[in-house]
Amino acid sequence: MKIVVAIxxxxxxxxxxxxxxxxxxxxxLGFEDPPSGQAAIDFxxxxxxxxxxxxxxxxxxxxxxxxxxxxxxxxxAAVEDSAFDTMASRICDAVAQxxxxxxxxxxxxxxxxxxFDAEGExxxxxxxxxxxxxxxxxxxxxxxLSQAICDNADIVIGYRTYPxxxxxxxxxxxxxLLLRTLRGEIKPRTLWAGAPMLTHMIRQTPxxxxxxxxxxxxxxxxxxxxxxxASVFGxxxxxxxxHAALSxxxxxxxxxxxxxxxxxxxxxxxxxxxxxxFVYNPEPLAQTITYAKTLTQGPIVLADHGDNSxxxxxxxxxxxxxxxxxxxLEDVAVAPIADPQAVATLWQAGEGAMLRLPVGGxxxxxxxxxxxxxLELKGRVRAxxxxxxxxxxxxxxxxxxxxxxxxxFNVGSVDIIISEYRNEPADLGFFTHAGIDPMTKxxxxxKSRQHFRAGFEAIAKQILLxxxxxxxxSDYSVFPFKxxxxxxxxxxxxxxxxxxxxxxxx
Ligand SMILES: [Zn+2]
Numbered sequence: 001m002k003i004v005v006a007i008x009x010x011x012x013x014x015x016x017x018x019x020x021x022x023x024x025x026x027x028x029l030g031f032e033d034p035p036s037g038q039a040a041i042d043f044x045x046x047x048x049x050x051x052x053x054x055x056x057x058x059x060x061x062x063x064x065x066x067x068x069x070x071x072x073x074x075x076x077a078a079v080e081d082s083a084f085d086t087m088a089s090r091i092c093d094a095v096a097q098x099x100x101x102x103x104x105x106x107x108x109x110x111x112x113x114x115x116f117d118a119e120g121e122x123x124x125x126x127x128x129x130x131x132x133x134x135x136x137x138x139x140x141x142x143x144x145l146s147q148a149i150c151d152n153a154d155i156v157i158g159y160r161t162y163p164x165x166x167x168x169x170x171x172x173x174x175x176x177l178l179l180r181t182l183r184g185e186i187k188p189r190t191l192w193a194g195a196p197m198l199t200h201m202i203r204q205t206p207x208x209x210x211x212x213x214x215x216x217x218x219x220x221x222x223x224x225x226x227x228x229x230a231s232v233f234g235x236x237x238x239x240x241x242x243h244a245a246l247s248x249x250x251x252x253x254x255x256x257x258x259x260x261x262x263x264x265x266x267x268x269x270x271x272x273x274x275x276x277x278f279v280y281n282p283e284p285l286a287q288t289i290t291y292a293k294t295l296t297q298g299p300i301v302l303a304d305h306g307d308n309s310x311x312x313x314x315x316x317x318x319x320x321x322x323x324x325x326x327x328x329l330e331d332v333a334v335a336p337i338a339d340p341q342a343v344a345t346l347w348q349a350g351e352g353a354m355l356r357l358p359v360g361g362x363x364x365x366x367x368x369x370x371x372x373x374x375l376e377l378k379g380r381v382r383a384x385x386x387x388x389x390x391x392x393x394x395x396x397x398x399x400x401x402x403x404x405x406x407x408x409f410n411v412g413s414v415d416i417i418i419s420e421y422r423n424e425p426a427d428l429g430f431f432t433h434a435g436i437d438p439m440t441k442x443x444x445x446x447k448s449r450q451h452f453r454a455g456f457e458a459i460a461k462q463i464l465l466x467x468x469x470x471x472x473x474s475d476y477s478v479f480p481f482k483x484x485x486x487x488x489x490x491x492x493x494x495x496x497x498x499x500x501x502x503x504x505x506x
Contacts, residue, residue: 001182002064002099006091007044007051008122011075011142012111013238013312015367015471015479018076022083025071027421030402034087040070047398050138051105053171057179068094074422075312079112088122095129101178102126102135105171108143108158109236116241116483120148127152136178138170142201142236145247150192154181156249158231160215162205163426163454165394177228177251186253188228191260194247195268196488196497197235200280200474201449202305202465204234210277214270218248221263227252232267238311238472242485246271246278265499272497275489282467282474289323292464298331298442301460305449307470310424314338314363315447318375320468321360324445325414331442335430336403336419343420346381346407353381359409359418365471368478379411383435387419393427395454401429408434415441426451428459 010020026034029043044051051070058065069090073079095102110118119139126135136155139145141162150156155177160166180186206215211234218230229251235244248267252260271278292302302324307317315338324332337360349355358374387403404420417434425431425446431438438444439459446452449472457463467474476491487495 001062001101002066003058004066004068004091004094004099004102005051005054005058006067006069007049007105008069008071008087008091009105009107010073010079010110011107011140011236011312012078012109013075013471014078014111014240015238015365016075016077016312017363017365017367018312018314020073020076020079020083022086024073024076025083025087028072028074028402029070030400034069034071036068036070036090040067041065043070048168048396049105049399050167050171050174052398053168054103054105054175057172057175066094066099074309077312079110079118081113084112084118088125091122092125092129095126095133099133101182102133103175103178104135104137106137106139108139108145108149108233109239111239111241117146117148117243120146120152123152124148134178134181136174138174139233140164141234143233144235144239144241144244145192145194145233145249146243150190150249153190154188155229155251156190156231157229157251158233158249160206160219160231162234163395163451165454167396173229186228188251189254189257189260190249190251191257191264192247192249193264193268193499194243194245195272196485197246197271197275197278198237198244198476198488198491199234199246199278201234201237202280202474203278205450210274214267217270218267226259227256227263230263230267237476238479240479240481240483242483244484245488269499279490280474282465285320285467286323288464288466289327289329292443293327293329295462297461299438299444299460300442301452301456301463302443302445302466303449303452303463304445304447304466304468306468306473308424308447308449308472309338309422310451311449311472313447313470313472315422316360316363317468317470318360318373320466321416321445322375325411329443330413332414332445333431333436333438333441333443334414334416334445335425335434336406336417336423338420338422339418340420342418343405343407346409346418347384347405349381351381351384354379359416367480368471370469377409377411379409381407382410382415383408385434387433389429389433391427391429393455395426395451401427406434408436424448424451427455
Protein backbone atom coordinates (compact mmCIF):
# COMPACT_ATOMS: atom_id res chain seq x y z
CA MET A 1 0.00 0.00 0.00
CA LYS A 2 1.42 3.34 -1.04
CA ILE A 3 0.82 6.22 1.41
CA VAL A 4 1.76 9.86 0.85
CA VAL A 5 2.79 11.45 4.16
CA ALA A 6 3.55 15.16 4.55
CA ILE A 7 3.85 17.89 7.15
CA UNK A 8 3.14 21.54 6.34
CA UNK A 9 2.77 23.55 9.51
CA UNK A 10 2.43 27.27 10.06
CA UNK A 11 0.29 29.21 12.50
CA UNK A 12 -0.23 32.59 10.88
CA UNK A 13 -0.50 35.69 13.04
CA UNK A 14 -1.90 38.09 10.45
CA UNK A 15 -0.79 41.07 12.59
CA UNK A 16 2.85 39.96 12.70
CA UNK A 17 5.45 41.92 10.74
CA UNK A 18 7.72 38.89 10.21
CA UNK A 19 7.65 37.61 6.63
CA UNK A 20 7.18 33.90 5.86
CA UNK A 21 9.10 32.51 2.91
CA UNK A 22 9.90 28.98 1.77
CA UNK A 23 13.23 28.99 3.61
CA UNK A 24 11.40 29.67 6.87
CA UNK A 25 9.73 26.24 6.53
CA UNK A 26 13.15 24.61 6.23
CA UNK A 27 15.36 26.51 8.68
CA UNK A 28 13.79 25.13 11.90
CA LEU A 29 14.53 21.64 10.57
CA GLY A 30 18.14 22.52 9.77
CA PHE A 31 17.68 22.68 5.98
CA GLU A 32 17.81 25.42 3.34
CA ASP A 33 14.85 23.98 1.46
CA PRO A 34 12.05 21.89 3.05
CA PRO A 35 13.29 18.30 3.02
CA SER A 36 11.58 15.30 1.48
CA GLY A 37 12.12 11.55 1.24
CA GLN A 38 14.57 9.88 3.59
CA ALA A 39 15.91 13.19 4.99
CA ALA A 40 12.39 14.13 6.08
CA ILE A 41 11.75 10.67 7.51
CA ASP A 42 15.04 10.74 9.42
CA PHE A 43 14.19 14.10 10.98
CA UNK A 44 10.69 13.18 12.18
CA UNK A 45 11.11 9.48 12.91
CA UNK A 46 10.86 8.91 16.65
CA UNK A 47 9.55 12.41 17.39
CA UNK A 48 6.35 12.98 19.37
CA UNK A 49 4.82 14.81 16.40
CA UNK A 50 1.74 13.72 14.45
CA UNK A 51 3.95 12.84 11.48
CA UNK A 52 6.05 10.76 13.91
CA UNK A 53 2.82 8.87 14.67
CA UNK A 54 2.12 8.34 10.94
CA UNK A 55 5.63 7.00 10.38
CA UNK A 56 5.37 4.63 13.35
CA UNK A 57 2.06 3.32 12.08
CA UNK A 58 3.48 2.65 8.62
CA UNK A 59 6.62 0.80 9.75
CA UNK A 60 5.38 -2.56 8.45
CA UNK A 61 6.69 -3.80 5.09
CA UNK A 62 3.23 -3.72 3.55
CA UNK A 63 3.51 0.09 3.28
CA UNK A 64 5.48 2.20 0.87
CA UNK A 65 5.89 5.66 2.41
CA UNK A 66 6.29 8.67 0.10
CA UNK A 67 7.21 11.94 1.87
CA UNK A 68 7.18 14.75 -0.70
CA UNK A 69 7.37 17.57 1.86
CA UNK A 70 8.39 18.23 5.45
CA UNK A 71 7.81 21.92 6.11
CA UNK A 72 7.63 23.49 9.57
CA UNK A 73 7.86 27.23 10.21
CA UNK A 74 7.72 29.26 13.40
CA UNK A 75 4.54 31.34 13.53
CA UNK A 76 4.77 34.67 11.67
CA ALA A 77 2.83 36.75 9.10
CA ALA A 78 0.91 35.45 6.06
CA VAL A 79 2.89 32.98 3.95
CA GLU A 80 4.26 34.21 0.62
CA ASP A 81 2.23 32.84 -2.31
CA SER A 82 5.30 31.40 -4.02
CA ALA A 83 6.19 29.42 -0.87
CA PHE A 84 2.68 28.00 -0.55
CA ASP A 85 2.46 27.16 -4.26
CA THR A 86 5.80 25.32 -4.11
CA MET A 87 4.79 23.29 -1.04
CA ALA A 88 1.30 22.48 -2.35
CA SER A 89 2.76 21.45 -5.74
CA ARG A 90 5.23 19.07 -4.12
CA ILE A 91 2.40 17.28 -2.34
CA CYS A 92 0.10 17.34 -5.39
CA ASP A 93 2.88 16.03 -7.67
CA ALA A 94 3.39 13.06 -5.34
CA VAL A 95 -0.36 12.36 -5.31
CA ALA A 96 -0.40 12.57 -9.11
CA GLN A 97 2.07 9.66 -9.21
CA UNK A 98 -0.66 7.55 -7.66
CA UNK A 99 -1.20 6.47 -4.05
CA UNK A 100 -3.70 4.56 -1.91
CA UNK A 101 -4.03 7.11 0.88
CA UNK A 102 -2.73 10.43 2.23
CA UNK A 103 -1.78 11.38 5.80
CA UNK A 104 -1.22 15.09 6.44
CA UNK A 105 0.21 16.79 9.53
CA UNK A 106 -1.14 20.34 9.13
CA UNK A 107 -1.84 23.23 11.46
CA UNK A 108 -5.22 24.60 10.43
CA UNK A 109 -4.45 28.28 11.07
CA UNK A 110 -2.21 28.92 8.07
CA UNK A 111 -2.98 32.01 6.00
CA UNK A 112 -1.23 32.99 2.77
CA UNK A 113 -1.12 36.33 0.98
CA UNK A 114 -3.94 35.08 -1.28
CA UNK A 115 -5.82 32.54 0.86
CA PHE A 116 -7.35 32.99 4.32
CA ASP A 117 -7.62 29.19 4.54
CA ALA A 118 -4.35 27.70 3.29
CA GLU A 119 -5.08 24.15 4.46
CA GLY A 120 -8.48 24.21 2.75
CA GLU A 121 -6.81 25.45 -0.43
CA UNK A 122 -4.16 22.70 -0.24
CA UNK A 123 -6.85 20.02 0.15
CA UNK A 124 -8.85 21.46 -2.77
CA UNK A 125 -5.74 21.26 -4.96
CA UNK A 126 -5.11 17.65 -3.90
CA UNK A 127 -8.74 16.81 -4.68
CA UNK A 128 -8.29 18.23 -8.19
CA UNK A 129 -5.48 15.75 -8.73
CA UNK A 130 -7.36 12.81 -7.19
CA UNK A 131 -11.00 13.22 -6.26
CA UNK A 132 -11.31 9.89 -4.46
CA UNK A 133 -8.12 9.01 -2.57
CA UNK A 134 -8.80 8.88 1.20
CA UNK A 135 -7.17 11.74 3.12
CA UNK A 136 -6.57 11.91 6.88
CA UNK A 137 -5.57 15.22 8.42
CA UNK A 138 -4.28 16.03 11.90
CA UNK A 139 -4.68 19.66 12.93
CA UNK A 140 -3.32 21.71 15.80
CA UNK A 141 -5.70 22.53 18.67
CA UNK A 142 -5.46 26.16 17.45
CA UNK A 143 -6.85 25.38 14.01
CA UNK A 144 -9.50 27.73 12.65
CA LEU A 145 -11.58 25.04 11.02
CA SER A 146 -13.21 25.68 7.64
CA GLN A 147 -15.75 24.22 5.28
CA ALA A 148 -13.05 23.58 2.67
CA ILE A 149 -11.00 21.48 5.10
CA CYS A 150 -13.99 19.32 6.06
CA ASP A 151 -15.30 19.05 2.49
CA ASN A 152 -12.01 17.77 1.13
CA ALA A 153 -10.66 15.50 3.87
CA ASP A 154 -12.20 12.17 4.88
CA ILE A 155 -10.82 12.21 8.42
CA VAL A 156 -10.02 15.35 10.46
CA ILE A 157 -8.84 15.21 14.04
CA GLY A 158 -7.14 17.68 16.37
CA TYR A 159 -4.84 17.74 19.37
CA ARG A 160 -6.61 17.45 22.70
CA THR A 161 -3.98 19.14 24.80
CA TYR A 162 -2.47 22.59 25.31
CA PRO A 163 0.54 22.50 25.80
CA UNK A 164 0.38 20.12 22.85
CA UNK A 165 1.68 16.82 24.19
CA UNK A 166 -0.56 14.35 22.30
CA UNK A 167 0.53 15.12 18.72
CA UNK A 168 2.00 11.65 18.14
CA UNK A 169 -1.12 9.98 19.51
CA UNK A 170 -3.21 12.10 17.11
CA UNK A 171 -1.08 10.84 14.22
CA UNK A 172 -1.83 7.29 15.34
CA UNK A 173 -5.57 7.98 15.80
CA UNK A 174 -5.99 9.61 12.39
CA UNK A 175 -3.65 7.17 10.64
CA UNK A 176 -5.49 4.13 12.02
CA LEU A 177 -8.81 5.48 10.77
CA LEU A 178 -7.27 6.00 7.33
CA LEU A 179 -5.96 2.43 7.25
CA ARG A 180 -9.37 1.09 8.32
CA THR A 181 -10.88 3.12 5.48
CA LEU A 182 -8.42 1.67 2.98
CA ARG A 183 -9.23 -1.86 4.18
CA GLY A 184 -12.91 -1.20 3.62
CA GLU A 185 -13.79 -1.50 7.31
CA ILE A 186 -15.29 2.00 7.66
CA LYS A 187 -16.69 4.77 5.48
CA PRO A 188 -15.94 7.95 7.43
CA ARG A 189 -17.89 11.17 7.17
CA THR A 190 -16.73 14.46 8.69
CA LEU A 191 -19.10 16.93 10.32
CA TRP A 192 -18.20 20.25 11.83
CA ALA A 193 -19.53 23.42 13.38
CA GLY A 194 -18.03 26.67 14.58
CA ALA A 195 -19.19 28.93 17.39
CA PRO A 196 -18.76 32.70 16.96
CA MET A 197 -16.20 32.95 19.74
CA LEU A 198 -12.75 34.48 19.72
CA THR A 199 -11.56 32.80 22.89
CA HIS A 200 -8.50 33.86 24.86
CA MET A 201 -5.75 31.30 24.47
CA ILE A 202 -4.87 31.51 28.16
CA ARG A 203 -8.38 30.21 28.91
CA GLN A 204 -8.40 27.47 26.26
CA THR A 205 -6.48 24.61 27.78
CA PRO A 206 -8.45 21.34 27.86
CA UNK A 207 -6.83 20.57 31.22
CA UNK A 208 -8.94 23.23 32.94
CA UNK A 209 -12.36 24.87 33.11
CA UNK A 210 -14.02 26.00 30.85
CA UNK A 211 -12.62 23.73 28.08
CA UNK A 212 -12.20 20.58 30.16
CA UNK A 213 -15.82 19.36 30.27
CA UNK A 214 -16.22 20.09 26.55
CA UNK A 215 -13.09 18.19 25.54
CA UNK A 216 -13.91 15.39 28.00
CA UNK A 217 -17.31 15.02 26.35
CA UNK A 218 -15.63 14.64 22.93
CA UNK A 219 -13.11 12.14 24.32
CA UNK A 220 -15.85 10.05 25.95
CA UNK A 221 -17.90 9.97 22.74
CA UNK A 222 -14.90 8.67 20.83
CA UNK A 223 -13.83 6.22 23.55
CA UNK A 224 -17.35 4.74 23.74
CA UNK A 225 -17.27 3.98 20.02
CA UNK A 226 -20.30 6.20 19.40
CA UNK A 227 -18.25 8.15 16.86
CA UNK A 228 -14.96 7.40 15.08
CA UNK A 229 -13.30 10.61 16.29
CA ALA A 230 -14.31 13.82 18.02
CA SER A 231 -12.22 16.95 18.41
CA VAL A 232 -12.67 20.45 19.77
CA PHE A 233 -10.53 23.35 18.56
CA GLY A 234 -9.84 26.43 20.68
CA UNK A 235 -9.09 28.35 17.48
CA UNK A 236 -6.34 30.87 16.80
CA UNK A 237 -7.62 34.36 17.56
CA UNK A 238 -4.65 36.38 16.25
CA UNK A 239 -5.90 35.85 12.72
CA UNK A 240 -7.91 38.50 10.93
CA UNK A 241 -9.80 36.03 8.74
CA UNK A 242 -13.52 35.34 8.34
CA HIS A 243 -13.46 31.84 9.86
CA ALA A 244 -11.40 32.44 13.04
CA ALA A 245 -13.51 30.75 15.73
CA LEU A 246 -13.84 27.96 18.25
CA SER A 247 -15.08 24.80 16.53
CA UNK A 248 -15.73 21.07 16.80
CA UNK A 249 -15.30 18.29 14.26
CA UNK A 250 -16.66 14.79 14.48
CA UNK A 251 -15.89 11.81 12.25
CA UNK A 252 -18.61 9.17 12.02
CA UNK A 253 -19.56 6.13 10.00
CA UNK A 254 -21.78 7.21 7.11
CA UNK A 255 -24.84 5.59 8.68
CA UNK A 256 -24.20 7.34 12.02
CA UNK A 257 -24.49 10.87 10.76
CA UNK A 258 -27.34 11.68 13.15
CA UNK A 259 -25.05 10.89 16.12
CA UNK A 260 -22.31 13.06 14.65
CA UNK A 261 -24.69 15.96 14.08
CA UNK A 262 -25.98 15.80 17.62
CA UNK A 263 -22.50 15.61 19.15
CA UNK A 264 -21.02 18.41 17.02
CA UNK A 265 -23.91 20.66 17.91
CA UNK A 266 -23.64 19.74 21.59
CA UNK A 267 -19.92 20.49 21.75
CA UNK A 268 -20.17 23.99 20.28
CA UNK A 269 -23.28 24.71 22.36
CA UNK A 270 -21.41 23.77 25.55
CA UNK A 271 -18.65 26.19 24.55
CA UNK A 272 -21.12 28.96 23.77
CA UNK A 273 -22.80 28.60 27.14
CA UNK A 274 -19.41 28.92 28.82
CA UNK A 275 -18.34 31.86 26.62
CA UNK A 276 -17.82 34.31 29.48
CA UNK A 277 -15.32 31.90 31.06
CA PHE A 278 -13.19 31.92 27.90
CA VAL A 279 -12.42 35.61 28.46
CA TYR A 280 -9.15 36.53 30.14
CA ASN A 281 -8.54 40.00 31.54
CA PRO A 282 -4.82 40.68 31.90
CA GLU A 283 -3.56 42.81 34.79
CA PRO A 284 -1.10 45.64 34.09
CA LEU A 285 2.49 44.49 33.61
CA ALA A 286 4.02 46.70 36.35
CA GLN A 287 1.51 45.38 38.91
CA THR A 288 2.50 41.76 38.20
CA ILE A 289 6.21 42.53 38.55
CA THR A 290 5.58 44.41 41.83
CA TYR A 291 3.81 41.32 43.17
CA ALA A 292 6.58 39.04 41.85
CA LYS A 293 9.09 41.04 43.89
CA THR A 294 7.32 40.06 47.10
CA LEU A 295 7.89 36.36 46.37
CA THR A 296 11.07 34.81 47.62
CA GLN A 297 11.11 31.13 46.81
CA GLY A 298 12.11 30.23 43.27
CA PRO A 299 11.97 29.22 40.61
CA ILE A 300 9.12 31.63 39.87
CA VAL A 301 8.13 31.57 36.21
CA LEU A 302 7.24 34.92 34.68
CA ALA A 303 5.48 34.13 31.41
CA ASP A 304 5.50 37.10 29.02
CA HIS A 305 2.63 36.17 26.72
CA GLY A 306 2.41 39.38 24.71
CA ASP A 307 5.41 38.61 22.52
CA ASN A 308 5.93 34.93 21.92
CA SER A 309 7.44 33.35 18.83
CA UNK A 310 5.04 30.43 19.23
CA UNK A 311 2.17 32.76 18.32
CA UNK A 312 3.96 34.95 15.76
CA UNK A 313 5.82 37.41 17.97
CA UNK A 314 9.35 38.62 17.17
CA UNK A 315 10.41 37.32 20.60
CA UNK A 316 12.40 40.48 21.22
CA UNK A 317 10.09 42.91 23.02
CA UNK A 318 11.98 44.20 26.04
CA UNK A 319 9.19 45.84 28.06
CA UNK A 320 8.93 43.08 30.68
CA UNK A 321 12.68 42.81 31.20
CA UNK A 322 12.90 46.61 31.44
CA UNK A 323 10.26 46.56 34.18
CA UNK A 324 12.08 43.74 36.01
CA UNK A 325 15.33 45.75 35.98
CA UNK A 326 13.55 48.99 36.98
CA UNK A 327 11.87 47.32 39.95
CA UNK A 328 15.12 45.60 40.92
CA LEU A 329 14.18 41.91 40.87
CA GLU A 330 17.23 39.79 41.60
CA ASP A 331 18.51 36.42 40.48
CA VAL A 332 16.73 36.34 37.12
CA ALA A 333 17.39 34.18 34.05
CA VAL A 334 15.81 35.03 30.69
CA ALA A 335 15.38 32.57 27.81
CA PRO A 336 15.72 33.49 25.01
CA ILE A 337 15.57 36.99 23.51
CA ALA A 338 15.92 36.71 19.72
CA ASP A 339 18.35 39.30 18.41
CA PRO A 340 20.87 38.22 15.75
CA GLN A 341 22.43 41.71 15.65
CA ALA A 342 23.21 41.65 19.37
CA VAL A 343 24.52 38.09 19.06
CA ALA A 344 26.94 39.20 16.32
CA THR A 345 28.20 42.08 18.50
CA LEU A 346 28.62 39.84 21.55
CA TRP A 347 30.42 37.12 19.59
CA GLN A 348 32.77 39.74 18.21
CA ALA A 349 33.42 41.07 21.72
CA GLY A 350 34.23 37.57 23.01
CA GLU A 351 33.63 35.78 26.31
CA GLY A 352 34.43 37.88 29.37
CA ALA A 353 34.08 41.21 27.53
CA MET A 354 32.24 44.08 29.23
CA LEU A 355 30.16 46.21 26.89
CA ARG A 356 27.07 48.34 26.46
CA LEU A 357 24.72 47.57 23.58
CA PRO A 358 21.08 47.80 22.49
CA VAL A 359 19.42 44.43 23.17
CA GLY A 360 16.18 43.21 21.54
CA GLY A 361 13.42 45.51 20.35
CA UNK A 362 14.60 45.43 16.73
CA UNK A 363 11.23 44.53 15.21
CA UNK A 364 8.49 47.15 14.91
CA UNK A 365 4.90 45.98 14.61
CA UNK A 366 3.10 48.68 12.60
CA UNK A 367 -0.23 46.78 12.53
CA UNK A 368 -0.71 47.56 16.22
CA UNK A 369 1.34 50.76 16.31
CA UNK A 370 4.25 49.23 18.24
CA UNK A 371 7.63 50.80 17.52
CA UNK A 372 10.99 49.06 17.66
CA UNK A 373 12.43 49.79 21.10
CA UNK A 374 15.73 48.13 22.06
CA LEU A 375 16.86 48.14 25.70
CA GLU A 376 20.29 49.65 26.25
CA LEU A 377 22.15 47.30 28.61
CA LYS A 378 25.65 47.22 30.04
CA GLY A 379 27.00 43.86 31.06
CA ARG A 380 29.48 41.04 30.63
CA VAL A 381 29.54 38.24 28.07
CA ARG A 382 29.32 35.17 30.27
CA ALA A 383 29.22 32.49 27.56
CA UNK A 384 29.04 32.09 23.79
CA UNK A 385 27.81 28.92 22.14
CA UNK A 386 25.73 27.49 19.32
CA UNK A 387 22.67 26.03 21.03
CA UNK A 388 21.13 23.05 19.26
CA UNK A 389 19.49 20.29 21.24
CA UNK A 390 16.90 17.56 21.19
CA UNK A 391 13.78 18.19 23.26
CA UNK A 392 13.53 15.70 26.13
CA UNK A 393 10.47 17.23 27.84
CA UNK A 394 6.91 16.13 27.11
CA UNK A 395 6.14 18.53 24.23
CA UNK A 396 7.51 17.74 20.76
CA UNK A 397 9.89 15.24 22.34
CA UNK A 398 12.72 14.31 20.00
CA UNK A 399 12.43 17.50 17.91
CA UNK A 400 15.76 19.27 17.34
CA UNK A 401 15.64 22.90 18.51
CA UNK A 402 18.20 25.15 16.84
CA UNK A 403 18.61 28.59 18.42
CA UNK A 404 21.69 29.34 16.30
CA UNK A 405 24.59 31.23 17.80
CA UNK A 406 23.73 32.37 21.32
CA UNK A 407 25.22 34.50 24.08
CA UNK A 408 24.61 34.53 27.81
CA PHE A 409 24.80 38.22 28.69
CA ASN A 410 25.05 39.06 32.38
CA VAL A 411 23.56 42.36 33.57
CA GLY A 412 23.78 42.73 37.36
CA SER A 413 21.90 39.74 38.71
CA VAL A 414 20.12 39.03 35.42
CA ASP A 415 21.40 36.41 32.96
CA ILE A 416 19.93 36.91 29.48
CA ILE A 417 20.19 34.23 26.81
CA ILE A 418 20.24 36.02 23.46
CA SER A 419 19.72 33.87 20.37
CA GLU A 420 19.91 34.18 16.60
CA TYR A 421 16.63 32.35 16.02
CA ARG A 422 13.23 32.60 17.69
CA ASN A 423 11.77 29.72 19.64
CA GLU A 424 9.17 29.41 22.38
CA PRO A 425 10.79 27.90 25.49
CA ALA A 426 8.78 24.79 26.38
CA ASP A 427 11.70 22.69 27.58
CA LEU A 428 14.26 23.05 30.39
CA GLY A 429 16.94 22.55 27.71
CA PHE A 430 16.63 26.22 26.75
CA PHE A 431 18.46 27.01 29.99
CA THR A 432 20.57 23.93 30.61
CA HIS A 433 22.14 24.00 27.14
CA ALA A 434 23.18 27.60 27.84
CA GLY A 435 24.88 26.45 31.04
CA ILE A 436 22.18 27.81 33.38
CA ASP A 437 20.49 25.57 35.94
CA PRO A 438 16.90 26.86 36.08
CA MET A 439 16.36 25.19 39.47
CA THR A 440 18.86 27.53 41.10
CA LYS A 441 17.25 30.79 39.87
CA UNK A 442 14.63 32.79 41.73
CA UNK A 443 12.95 34.10 38.55
CA UNK A 444 12.73 32.60 35.08
CA UNK A 445 11.45 35.03 32.43
CA UNK A 446 10.01 33.13 29.46
CA LYS A 447 8.29 34.42 26.36
CA SER A 448 5.46 31.94 26.25
CA ARG A 449 1.73 31.77 26.89
CA GLN A 450 1.02 28.15 27.76
CA HIS A 451 3.54 25.79 26.17
CA PHE A 452 6.18 26.63 28.81
CA ARG A 453 4.07 24.60 31.21
CA ALA A 454 5.16 21.40 29.42
CA GLY A 455 8.71 21.81 30.70
CA PHE A 456 8.48 24.26 33.57
CA GLU A 457 5.25 23.61 35.49
CA ALA A 458 6.82 20.72 37.37
CA ILE A 459 9.73 22.82 38.68
CA ALA A 460 7.96 26.16 39.20
CA LYS A 461 7.15 27.20 42.77
CA GLN A 462 4.83 29.80 41.28
CA ILE A 463 3.74 30.90 37.80
CA LEU A 464 2.81 34.50 37.01
CA LEU A 465 1.34 35.51 33.67
CA UNK A 466 2.87 38.80 32.59
CA UNK A 467 1.05 40.97 30.06
CA UNK A 468 3.92 42.38 28.03
CA UNK A 469 3.01 44.38 24.94
CA UNK A 470 3.19 42.75 21.54
CA UNK A 471 1.54 41.07 18.63
CA UNK A 472 0.39 38.11 20.78
CA UNK A 473 -1.38 40.32 23.32
CA SER A 474 -4.41 39.03 25.18
CA ASP A 475 -5.90 42.52 24.91
CA TYR A 476 -7.92 42.21 21.70
CA SER A 477 -8.67 45.93 21.65
CA VAL A 478 -5.17 46.54 20.21
CA PHE A 479 -5.90 44.55 17.03
CA PRO A 480 -7.55 46.26 14.04
CA PHE A 481 -9.73 43.33 12.89
CA LYS A 482 -11.21 43.91 9.42
CA UNK A 483 -12.01 40.50 7.93
CA UNK A 484 -13.31 38.69 11.00
CA UNK A 485 -16.93 37.57 10.64
CA UNK A 486 -19.07 39.61 13.03
CA UNK A 487 -20.70 39.42 15.44
CA UNK A 488 -18.15 37.44 17.43
CA UNK A 489 -17.86 37.11 21.19
CA UNK A 490 -16.32 38.87 23.14
CA UNK A 491 -15.69 41.67 20.61
CA UNK A 492 -19.48 41.77 20.29
CA UNK A 493 -21.45 40.83 23.35
CA UNK A 494 -25.06 41.64 22.73
CA UNK A 495 -26.21 38.99 20.29
CA UNK A 496 -27.92 35.61 20.36
CA UNK A 497 -26.62 32.48 18.67
CA UNK A 498 -27.65 28.87 18.32
CA UNK A 499 -25.72 26.06 16.64
CA UNK A 500 -25.99 26.11 12.84
CA UNK A 501 -27.26 23.32 10.65
CA UNK A 502 -24.40 20.85 10.55
CA UNK A 503 -22.81 20.37 7.15
CA UNK A 504 -21.72 16.99 5.88
CA UNK A 505 -18.36 16.53 4.23
CA UNK A 506 -19.82 14.66 1.25
ZN1 LIG B 1 -1.27 25.31 18.93
